[in-house]
Each structure stands twice: as C-alpha cells, then as structure tokens.
Amino acid sequence: GEDVEQSLFLSVREGDSSVINCTYTDSSSTYLYWYKQEPGAGLQLLTYIFSNMDMKQDQRLTVLLNKKDKHLSLRIADTQTGDSAIYFCAEIVKTSYDKVIFGPGTSLSVIP
C-alpha cells in the first residue's frame, strides 16, 4: 500500500527535544519530506532528505533516515512554543508520476 504512518500526538515541555517518527512504504523514494502546518494555515516545507543520506542537520532540526527499516524521524532541539503545529512526513511514490504521499500528521504540543 501507499500508507505513511505517524503517531498522531506528541507533547513535550519547552526546552526539551521533540522526536517525531514516521514509517514509509516505498523503498525507491528519492526524497522524503517534513512539512509543518501551523493553525489556520497551509502546509509549509520544513526540510527534506535525499534517500542516499542517513542524516541531515539544519539548525535545530535533525532528520534521520533508516532506509532498511523505512523509518524517518525529525528531531527538534530546544523545542519552543512556536514549534506547536502539525508535522507531516511525506514520501515520493512512483506511479504514472512522482506522487507525494503524506502521512496523517503528528500534532506537537509544547507545554510552557
């Protein structure tokens, strides 16, 4: 199937690290994405990782990719209240075109 799975909710205290996990299905995905959706807004690309990488760091964000287990994670260091949002994992699936499949989203709540 084309299911991308994520846990639906995560709650952390301000200043702690958040880790959002995702499992995907297509081992041939060339890119994997993390999108962020703030309340009342559309999705916004947060970061992406190329499939031949196992880690990518971008300021407070660290993406880890385990291709063998088809597992992707997003770590947010020093989580702030402004990080409260829904985070979507997405993979590319080869159909008649490169179709992006989004996960259900993980709602991150940051407790002050």
Add this chain to the structure above:
Amino acid sequence: DARVTQTPRHKVTEMGQEVTMRCQPILGHNTVFWYRQTMMQGLELLAYFRNRAPLDDSGMPKDRFSAEMPDATLATLKIQPSEPRDSAVYFCASGLASGGPSDTQYFGPGTRLTVL
C-alpha cells in the same frame, strides 16, 4: 514573496448549492494540486495538474466535483451540488515538476468550506 493564493478563504453554503473555489499558483510553477483536509480523513489528494493537463483525479468524487485550469494562472475546483459531508478545508498547492527537491509543494492558505 511569491505565494499561492486561494479565494474565498471561508465559504458557508447550503446543501445543494454550487461552490467554486479558486487558486492562483505561483508564477512559473507548472504543477497544481488540490487537497481536502478533514479531521477524520487527514489530507486527501483530489486532483493533480501538470502544464494545465489533469494527470490524476482518482481521489476526486466524479459525480459532483470537477477541477479545471482555464489558464496557467488560475485553477478552479467546483462542487455541484454540495453536501454537508463536503465540509472541509480545501488546499491548493503548486510546484515545479523536475524530480528533485524543487518538487516541493507550496501550499495556499486554504478555503474552509461549511455546507449546512
């Protein structure tokens, strides 16, 4: 600051009425996506256009929904007749199809539709 724009931002209508949602993709982008987001179903792809041609509308209920791109600067999604179960937030996104990170989709702010 290039953005995808969508109109209207909010729409309340009665069951049976026609609803038209509009999207202006980012200038120069050649792909347009329509998504529907609900609490129960999450984000569902309704339609995908590349160079104004519909490539995937498998997620769209054909009996009442239709999507078009009259020109490169306008995409429309119509529901006729609307039903209460169509209540959702409808997102338009645009991008460039090149097989790389630039396949990033840029989302509009969404149209929140309520059908009474």
